[in-house]
Amino acid sequence: xxxxxxCFLIMxxxxxxxxxxxxxxxxxxxxxxxxxxxAAIIAGGQSLMPLLRQGIIDKDMIVDVSAIDGHNxxxxxxxxxxxxxxxxxxxLIESDLxxxxxxxxxxxxxxxxxxxxxxxxxxxxxxxxxxPSLDYPPTxxxxxxxVECSDGETTEYVPLEEFYLGEYVTVLxxxxxxxxxxxxxxxxxxxxxxxxxxxxKGDMSLVNVAARLSVDGTEITEARIVVGCMGPTPLRMEKxxxxxxxxxxxxxxxxxxxxxxxxxxxxxxxEEHASVEYKNRLAERLTEKVLRTAAERAxxxxx
Amino acid sequence: MTVTLTVNGEEKEVEVDPTVPLSKLLREExxxxxxxxxxxxxxxxxxxVIVDGKATKSCQRxxxxxxxxxxxxxxxxxxxxEEGEDLHPVQQGFVDEFGMQCGYCTPGIAxxxxxxxxxxxxxxxxxxxxxxxxxxxxxxxxxxxxxAVLGAADRIEDTSLDPDADTATSDD
Numbered sequence: 001x002x003x004x005x006x007c008f009l010i011m012x013x014x015x016x017x018x019x020x021x022x023x024x025x026x027x028x029x030x031x032x033x034x035x036x037x038x039a040a041i042i043a044g045g046q047s048l049m050p051l052l053r054q055g056i057i058d059k060d061m062i063v064d065v066s067a068i069d070g071h072n073x074x075x076x077x078x079x080x081x082x083x084x085x086x087x088x089x090x091x092l093i094e095s096d097l098x099x100x101x102x103x104x105x106x107x108x109x110x111x112x113x114x115x116x117x118x119x120x121x122x123x124x125x126x127x128x129x130x131x132p133s134l135d136y137p138p139t140x141x142x143x144x145x146x147v148e149c150s151d152g153e154t155t156e157y158v159p160l161e162e163f164y165l166g167e168y169v170t171v172l173x174x175x176x177x178x179x180x181x182x183x184x185x186x187x188x189x190x191x192x193x194x195x196x197x198x199x200x201k202g203d204m205s206l207v208n209v210a211a212r213l214s215v216d217g218t219e220i221t222e223a224r225i226v227v228g229c230m231g232p233t234p235l236r237m238e239k240x241x242x243x244x245x246x247x248x249x250x251x252x253x254x255x256x257x258x259x260x261x262x263x264x265x266x267x268x269x270x271e272e273h274a275s276v277e278y279k280n281r282l283a284e285r286l287t288e289k290v291l292r293t294a295a296e297r298a299x300x301x302x303x
Numbered sequence: 304m305t306v307t308l309t310v311n312g313e314e315k316e317v318e319v320d321p322t323v324p325l326s327k328l329l330r331e332e333x334x335x336x337x338x339x340x341x342x343x344x345x346x347x348x349x350x351x352v353i354v355d356g357k358a359t360k361s362c363q364r365x366x367x368x369x370x371x372x373x374x375x376x377x378x379x380x381x382x383x384x385e386e387g388e389d390l391h392p393v394q395q396g397f398v399d400e401f402g403m404q405c406g407y408c409t410p411g412i413a414x415x416x417x418x419x420x421x422x423x424x425x426x427x428x429x430x431x432x433x434x435x436x437x438x439x440x441x442x443x444x445x446x447x448x449x450x451a452v453l454g455a456a457d458r459i460e461d462t463s464l465d466p467d468a469d470t471a472t473s474d475d
Contacts, residue, residue, distance in 0.1 A: 045363050049365075052322075115358060116437045120363070235385070
């Protein structure tokens with residue numbers, strides 16, 4: 001049931017009729033509008049619209065980038081995978097990434113929202129939204145992704161791990177947009193896995209975890225564990241990763257023992273139906289599960 | 304701002320505040336009240352329509368973004384009935400199987416089902432369940448709704464929403 005205040009805010013938004021809206025033809029134009037106005041960017045709308053509709057944000061200008069041509073490419077042909085910022089979750093799911101080392105991205109995208117959301121929501125919009133419970137960031141951080149940030153003239157690449165400063169806060173300058181994501185080709189013998197828990201399938205994650213294990217023979221040479229929803233930004237579990245490097249990929253007991261340390265590093269906020277202890281327990285079990293899956297996949301890849 | 308779009312096959316020019324949702328443009332500017340407004344925040348799916356062949360919750364698109372798009376709402380569905388029929392197979396499916404209780408979620412679920420059957424003309428019950436999970440029925444009449452969509456799938460022979468539509472499925 002909608003509360004009175006929310007009701008009022010929605011009505012207030014609908015009565016606003018002098019608000020600005022502009023469809024940008026290029027990222028450069030969008031960046032210019034960002035410099036000139038108190039503006040928000042909309043692409044697929046699946047993150048921004050709920051905020052607008054609930055009166056959580058109120059901007060003088062909405063800049064629509066969804067009509068910009070191109071920028072939805074999904075190109076795995078180089079040393080790294082390039083995802084255009086305007087590629088939708090559905091385009092990612094239907095892409096031919098399935099048979100590539102980046103297939104965990106498909107697994108992750110399938111967990112986002114429902115069909116209507118995946119039809120329109122974009123990769124760039126999702127990354128820029130910086131909600132700590134987003135699904136892409138754990139998988140992408142585990143795969144050492146870089147964010148392409150552009151003001152239409154100059155482009156820079158920021159490691160996704162360093163991109164988030166806090167809830168809904170990123171390192172983007174006020175006139176920068178996320179125009180793409182670059183993810184290096186993982187070495188042979190790498191397994192990546194993602195798991196999320198939500199009350200109902202398609203809800204925002206209550207806890208999500210991604211892991212990547214790279215092996216040489218049976219020895220783990222590189223590990224990544226990234227936990228979402230358990231702090232203001234996705235959290236990389238570097239000490240736990242270090243405890244796995246050098247161990248045997250078949251040592252499930254060790255992986256379970258490492259997973260049990262998750263609560264040493266998380267800072268979850270308790271909710272009415274999910275206490276801090278509950279969330280930590282979920283994170284532990286999901287970490288154990290993604291490590292098992294990543295280990296199996298790494299072993300398959302090494303054969 | 305003047306927004307030019309195609310709605311149910313007819314071109315429309317609408318003078319509208321571009322920052323209101325598409326659902327409001329459809330209901331209040333074009334008087335197409337079959338599209339229901341529910342939660343208004345993208346959770347319930349009652350306002351689902353099909354834009355450029357893809358289902359969308361119309362509260363999650365701005366009116367300004369509708370410029371140049373092709374929108375299909377529940378009102379345009381019967382025009383796509385098969386030869387000799389009054390209703391689209393999905394509508395007939397809901398009638399035949401009593402796939403509604405209060406009916407408020409029905410237009411949204413019907414539109415989602417049309418999009419779903421375009422992608423996957425022969426879905427299993429489970430695929431339907433996953434496919435329309437973005438639509439809530441607060442009467443909780445899901446069993447009959449799944450029956451209705453299954454019934455519609457049986458009826459559909461060669462109705463096509465968009466002959467060029469990508470038929471690949473994105474199962475969940």
